[in-house]
Each structure stands twice: as structure tokens, then as C-alpha cells.
Amino acid sequence: MPRLKGRRVVKHSLSTRRRVTVAILCVVVIVGAFVVRLIDIQVVRADQLVAASLEKTSGAGTLYAPRGNIVDTNGTLLAGSVTRFDVTISPVDVDDVDRIDDDGNKVTIPAADALAEVAAVTGQKAEDVQKIVADALEKDASANFAFLTRGVGYDTYQALMELKKSGTWWIYTQQTSGRTYPNGAVAGGVLGFVGSDNAGLGGLELAQDSCLTGQNGTQAFQRSKDNVALPGTTTITKEPEPGGELKLTLDADLNWYMQQLVASQVTAQQAAWGTIVVTEAKTGKIRAIAEAPSLDPNDVSATAAEERRSRVFQNRFEPGSVFKPLTAASLIDAGLATPASQVIADYRYKPKNGASIKDALPHERQQLTLAGVLQTSSNTGTSQLGEKLSAEKRYNYLDAFGFGHASGLKFPGEQKGVLHPWQEWDNQTYYTTMFGQGVDVTGIELAGAYQALANLGEKLPLQLIEGCSYPDGTVTGAPEKAKPERIVSEKAALETLGMMETVVTEGFWSESLEIPGYRVAAKSGTGEQIIDGILQDTFYSSMAGAVPADDPEYVVTVTLKDPLYKRSSAAAAPVFKEAVLQVIKKYGIPPSTTPGANYPGTY
Amino acid sequence: MSATAVSLPRRAFAPTPTEHAPRPVRAVPDAVGRRARPKLAYAVVAVGGVLAMVVAQLLLSVGLSHGAYEMSALQQQQTTLGWQQQSVSDDLMNVSSxxxxxxxxxxxxxxxxxxxxxxxxxxxxxxxxxxxxxxxxxxxxxxxxxxxxxxxxxxxxxxxxxxxxxxxxxxxxxADATAAPVSLENGIPAPQTR
Incomplete structure (x- = not known):
């Protein structure tokens, strides 16, 4: 047998070898081709192909991180995030809609009518919707995307889904996030508003944007051809981080009442605007910032652009006589006066430096004490007593009370009062700054100054924000506990508050101001305004004070611009009284058990 | 091949031919045939098993994907109900204002x-x-x-x-307020609800 084999091998060796060679070559070429392809796929284009395959087999979604809520001091929601829907349309697909009606008959709705149906649901005009479609098609004949309307609520979404089910398939919705303010215009100017992208554009929404804004997350999943996630394949690639919850010191209920109150008076007096600020004397926490008119953040477009503001922070005015208690406190603190200091007050006072001071109304010569000067709001009396204190020292007092320094709350667009340095005061200004003319303040600066007076001479930084708390429990943005700054002595503050109490009991507006059983300290102000060099015949009417007068808990400041029927502080006085009454009821302040201050006004 | 295999031993044991004579000879194909039948059964079982597995796999994945659709639908429903709940609680908050x-x-x-x-x-x-x-x-x-x-x-x-x-x-x-005297002192007669 071996022999036989050997013979065959020899016989076929040539063709076999050739065949084997060819076969090996073939194998090498084929394997080589595969290897090349393999390397190409697995190494060279690996990333690209993996990405392409993932794109075909996997989906990604955004996990929306809601913008944080804004709540009041009791946790009442002032601003919250809600799910909204953008409605889009595929203009190129807009066509007649076939529908089965109630009787089972097939009916065809013309495209125009179908669009009108959609418009009725979204609350648009039919022609507007048609215009959107026509415009999109004009731009691009094969346009398959156009926004119909944005940010509609769930009810509209549901109605659209019904329409879609009944054949209007070319409308679509996208989930988005919106902002709601359940209490409307309550503290609206302070809260501010957001834009269509949900980013803060004004007020605290802007100032605290970094607290409120969350970080959207992403999720990935494998999907089937029709975009259904395969079970168990969804993974969160990035956790969404919701925004923080911003807690304010404001009280929504109190704020509402103050707004209703000041709005009522603004309407009744045809005033340009009015504000009330309620501040806790011992902590500096602001409990209410009421403004009328006020922005309703739910409907920003209803308020003109220049009116979308907080007037307490963003308007300056010459306050008038509400400055007198501050001058009086400075004088007492400097040891230059007591509530019994005597002065002879005429209607006019012409000091040696050439200035000319007169009172609001002509009157006979009066023999007043410092308390009487406040009661009758005598400019000439204030000037004569005030000139005992040098301009520099008086400037330092006013500066320390916080005028010209803004509130320190960093409110967006906040104004600073204008208190010119004492070296720049002219002879007239030297006197007028004693009674609140020739100096500009903001409502919040005035509230801050009265906080210092009411806190028995110690000024605290005003506080509007309790803090920004995150779901994991961390709290940021809470103001550091500041050391109170002493402006005037406790004695000076208490005596000044006592004199202001006699303003309520003995002053012009005592009928509008007195609250039986309670000791209230207050001072009126009628600020003149000069526009383009012309003294106006309307005024800033204000009232500032504290309750209870012997140990103040709350500071209330009221300002009305241009009341028409009562042009003086008489417009602000009843507002102040009602505001104080509400504060008393709200915080359960018991009636005073001590007798009121007794500083005679005349001698 | 089988013919050669049978003949070879014969040659090897040639010295004792007498022993062989009475032995009945069986046809080789019989044995081969008997062994072939079980092999077919195995094949049927194997192929059937594979088929069964394929069918089971198919049914399982159909079931699974059906479950996925059901889950997807339920999740969608959950989302919708979440929106609805939010919408209703928003309404509640609005009327609490x-x-x-x-x-x-x-x-x-x-x-x-x-x-x-x-x-x-x-x-x-x-x-x-x-x-x-x-x-x-x-x-x-x-x-x-x-x-x-x-x-x-x-x-x-x-x-x-x-x-x-x-x-x-x-x-x-x-509407239901008692007719309080409208005071013109404040300029305009606003509703006297207080």
C-alpha cells in the first residue's frame, strides 16, 4: 500500500500542489480581507459605529430639574414650578381630517376648520393659527415644525390630545416647565418674574436665580423601533439637581392685607402709587412690602415694562418731615436737646446764613418744646434747635441711619438715596436736611432708619431672605447674624419714641391715628417735589412709626405719591392706623398697660 | 471497507478452520440498520428541542416586549395622572389665595x-x-x-x-352689602365693603 500511495503522490503532485497553493492563497486572501474589515470595524471606526448603533437602538431623555419654589416665612407658596406644554404643528402635513362621527359615518373636516378647532382649544384666533402655518410654509415648503403657542396648561393639553385622537394628527406637544404665582400680585414687585425660558428677569427671581435654578439631568435607554424603552435598560446618566427653595421673611397674608389697604387708598385718593413696609424692630426682618399698583407675575405683559418694579427699592423721593424724629434723636444723643428744649417758632425763620425757612401753613408765634416741634411738625422750630449740631455731625448721624447706602439686600435695580456730603450742603440745604428736604431716600432706607430708632438706637441689617434650602437639607444664603450698630443711645431713642407718641395723641392727625388701648409712635411727612425746577402742587405723603411705643415690636412705614384729594400726610395717616391695627391683630400684640408718654408740646 | 475487516481475521486464525464451520453468518447490513434507527430518534429529539427552544424564546420575547409596551403605557398614564394631580392642586392653591x-x-x-x-x-x-x-x-x-x-x-x-x-x-x-352712605369726602365713591 505505501508503494501504491507514493506512486499516486508522484503522479498528481504537480496539479495538487497548484491546487493547494491556490486554496491556501484563497484562504489567506479571504481571512486577510476579514481581518482588515474586522480591524476597520473594531478599531478604526469603532467609536463611530458604536455611536451610530446606539443612536439607532437607544434613546435619551431630559430629566427636568424644576426651578425652586419661593415661599413666605410660614411656607406659603409664593412662586412654584408647574408642568406646561408647548404646542407645535407640522405645517407641511396640515390637511383635511377624516373622522367618524357619532352615527358611524365618515366625515371629512376641511383643513381650515380643523385648524380653527385647534385654535379654539389653544385660545388663539383661527386666522393667527392659519398665518403661522402659511408663514412656515412660505419660508420652507416642506416645513414640518412650527410653534403654535407655548406654555399651555394641562387642560389645554388634554383637549389637544382628544383632537389628536380624533384625527388631527399633525399637532404635537412638548413638555416644558412654567412658573405659577398662586397669590398673584401679593409681593409681586418683590418676587419679580421669569422669562419664557424660566430664567429670572426681575426682582428676587433674578437676584436669587442661582439659588432657584436647577440642573437638568439626562437619562438613556435602549429602545425598540417604535421608540418604546426596552424594559430594564433605562439608566440615569446624570441626576437632575432641583433648584433650592427660597424662603422669605415676608408673610403672605399680612402682605396681602397691606396691599389691599394701600391699593384702596391709592384708588380713593387717585394717588400715583403707594407702599407700606412692615419690619420687625428687633430682628430687622421685613414682614411685608406692599405696593400699589403691583405687578402680577402671572401676567407680566399686563404691566408696562417700566412699571415692573418694586417701588420700595427702586423709587427715590424727598421724604419730608418723617426726618424730624431722626434729627431730634441725633440732638438728644449729642446732648444738645431734651424733649423739653424750648424754642420760639414763627411761621418764618431767617437764619444768619441767609437761608429762608417757613412752615407748611401760616401761623402765629408758638412757644414750643422739642416734643411740640414734632407734634406741630414745625420746620422753623426744627431748624432753630437743629442748628446746634454741626453739619458734619448731623451728616454722620444721617449716614449712620443708612441714607444713601441702599438696603444692603442687593435688590436688582435698587436705588440709593442721595445724601450729599455735608461739605456740599448750601445754606438752605444745611437747614432743609433737618426736615427731610434736599435729601433723597428710598422707602426701604426709611424703613431701615426707623428700625434703628425702634430698636432703641441699634441698627440691624434689614433681612428679606431666610435662606435657600436644598432637598439634601443644606441651607445657603442665610444672612450672617450681624452685630447691631448703635446709632443713638437708648435714652435718645426712647425719648424720641415718646415724643412721637405725643404726635399720635396731640398732633394734627390724632383722630386718624389713635388706637384705644395701644401706645403708638408715629411721625407724618409731606415731601415736596421739584420736577424740572418747578415746585409741584402734589406731594409725597408719608407716615412712619412703631408699635408699641414703649418697646417697639414692629415698624410700619407708609408712603403715597401724589394723593389728590388729601394732598398732605393726611392721606397716609389712616393707612398707617389700619396697617398698625392689622399688625396688632396679626401678631397678637396686647394692649399697653403703662401710661403713655407725657411730653408737653408748649411752655 | 467492512468486507476487508471481516476477511482479515480469518486469515489470521487460519490454522483452526474447523472451529468456524458451524457458525451462522449474519449479514452486516442488519447490524448497521439496527444502529441507525436510534440515531434518527436522537436527531428528531435534538431538532425538536432546538425548535421548542426557538419557539419558547420567541414567545418569551413576545411576552417581554408586550410587557414593555404595557409598562410604557402605564408609565405614560402615570405621567398623565401626575400632571392631572398637579393641575388640580394648582387650582386648589389658586382658590386658597x-x-x-x-x-x-x-x-x-x-x-x-x-x-x-x-x-x-x-x-x-x-x-x-x-x-x-x-x-x-x-x-x-x-x-x-x-x-x-x-x-x-x-x-x-x-x-x-x-x-x-x-x-x-x-x-x-x-351685591349684598348694606347700603352704607357713600362718602364723597374721599373723592370717588368706591365700593363701601368695609
């Missing part, structure tokens, strides 16, 4: 009592000076719509059927 409560109270003719007075429980003493609530105050409290809330536009009041919170129909808030 002070403006809505004020509108309802005003529609009933209620007024705010400005006088603070307390009944001290420990000794039954009255603290403060109580007084009746009246509409005659220096500042007549205007309609609840003075503090705007566009979320309440057209929301029906709960106290007066048919009435809504509507700035245009602000007079509604005054």
Missing part, C-alpha cells in the same frame, strides 16, 4: 373688623376695646381685585353662585 377668600367674603357682604380685642381665657377678662365691624372707616376697602391675580379671572365664587372673580364685575363684591 387671599384674593379669592376676600372676594367670597365680600360677596357675602362681610367687612373687616379693625378693632383688636381679646378674651383672656385665664380670667375671662376682655383685653382691648371691642367694637362692632362697620363699613364706616376712613379708608373704604376696595374690591378684592385691587390686588391682581390673573389666575382667578373668571373663577366662580363659592359663596355666590353664578358670580365670578372678574375685575370688570367688581361690583359683584358689593
Amino acid at each position: 387671599p384674593q379669592f377668600i376676600a372676594a367670597n367674603a365680600q360677596a357675602l357682604g362681610m367687612v373687616i373688623n379693625g378693632t383688636p380685642a381679646y378674651l383672656r381665657l385665664s380670667d375671662g377678662a376682655i383685653v382691648g376695646v371691642p367694637a362692632a365691624a362697620t363699613t364706616e372707616t376712613e379708608i373704604p376697602v376696595g374690591p378684592s381685585t385691587l390686588v391682581g391675580n390673573s389666575l382667578l379671572d373668571g373663577v366662580p365664587l363659592v359663596t355666590v353662585p353664578g358670580a365670578t372673580v372678574d375685575p370688570a364685575a367688581a361690583g359683584v363684591a358689593d
